[in-house]
Amino acid sequence: MTRHEQALEAYQRASDIFDRAKRPEDLAPVSETLEEGRYAMAYAKAVLEGKPPPERRAPCFFDPRHGPSTEDVEWAPPGGAMRPVPACAADALRIKEGFQPHGRQVAVDGRPTDYWNAPRHYGPWAGGYFNGFGGGGLMSTLLMGSALGAGLGLGEAAVGGLFGDGDGDGDGDGDGDGGDGDGDGDGDGGDGDGGWGGDGGDGGGFGDFGGDF
Numbered sequence: 314m315t316r317h318e319q320a321l322e323a324y325q326r327a328s329d330i331f332d333r334a335k336r337p338e339d340l341a342p343v344s345e346t347l348e349e350g351r352y353a354m355a356y357a358k359a360v361l362e363g364k365p366p367p368e369r370r371a372p373c374f375f376d377p378r379h380g381p382s383t384e385d386v387e388w389a390p391p392g393g394a395m396r397p398v399p400a401c402a403a404d405a406l407r408i409k410e411g412f413q414p415h416g417r418q419v420a421v422d423g424r425p426t427d428y429w430n431a432p433r434h435y436g437p438w439a440g441g442y443f444n445g446f447g448g449g450g451l452m453s454t455l456l457m458g459s460a461l462g463a464g465l466g467l468g469e470a471a472v473g474g475l476f477g478d479g480d481g482d483g484d485g486d487g488d489g490d491g492g493d494g495d496g497d498g499d500g501d502g503g504d505g506d507g508g509w510g511g512d513g514g515d516g517g518g519f520g521d522f523g524g525d526f
Contacts, residue, residue, distance in 0.1 A: 315357065316353045316354070316356045316357035316360065317353070317354070317357040319349075319350070319353040320350045320351070320353035320354040320357060321350075322350075323346050323347070323349045323350030323353060324347070324350045326346050327342075327343050327344075327346040327347045327350065330342050330343045330346065331343045337434045337435075337436070337437045337438070338437045339437075340437050340438040340441065341437040341438065341440060341441035341444065342441060343438070343441060344377065344438050344439070344440075344441030344442045345441040345442065345444045345445065347377070347441075347442070348372050348377065348441070348442045348443075348445065349445075351372065351377075351378070351380045351381070352367070352369060352380070352381050354380070355367050355380045355381055367380075367381050367383075368381070369381065370382045370383070370399060370446070371399040371442075371443055371446035372399070372442050372443070373399060373400050373401035373404055374398040374399050374400060374429070375398075375400060375401075375404045375414040375415060375416040375417065376401075376404075376414075376415060376416055376417035376428075377417070377442040378417065379401040379403070379404065379415075380401060381401075382399030382400050382401055382405075383400070383401060383402045383405060384399075384400065384402075384405050385397040385398060385399055385400070386398060386400045386404075386405045386408050386409065387408075388400075388408055388414070390427075390429070390430070399446075400414065403415070416428070416429075419431050419435065
């Protein structure tokens with residue numbers, strides 16, 4: 314199987330897993346499989362362009378859709394401490410030049426929010442991208458002090474109840490974020506019952522995690 318075929322097979326497998334998903338925990342293998350496919354695609358592209366294949370590294374933390382990271386850079390979230398994070402070449406350059414990286418955002422209560430600072434029910438989906446690269450250990454370092462980190466037990470006291478207590482009575486809004494202009498869209502709505510962290514009513518499913526998750 315060529316790398317291109319491997320990528321296509323991984324994308325199809327991720328789509329099939331997503332279609333069968335019933336709980337937030339079911340999304341971890343979706344994003345883990347997408348990471349596999351994106352690396353295979355980056356590998357195939359490099360070979361076609363006569364370039365050395367990329368190293369198998371964790372995906373870009375700021376937006377896993379950017380593909381494999383090229384290096385670790387020192388970065389601090391607003392109000393947070395500096396930490397090394399894996400970044401793609403473009404985001405690494407932006408940070409070194411003093412600009413903000415092009416981070417992925419999702420809709421929280423109708424507002425665009427950095428995915429790493431989203432409610433706890435995004436945890437399995439976000440963590441899946443990094444499962445093959447230290448898993449929880451890597452995510453602990455990256456998400457400490459963030460809202461998503463709080464949902465994973467990483468510094469919850471620092472953010473308190475900013476995004477609700479996950480008891481099913483929140484206000485999941487079901488809104489997409491309108492995409493990021495790269496053709497694959499970013500709709501990331503809630504499930505209509507206060508978010509996946511709760512056990513309230515049936516809700517409306519997973520919302521739309523975008524054409525490329």
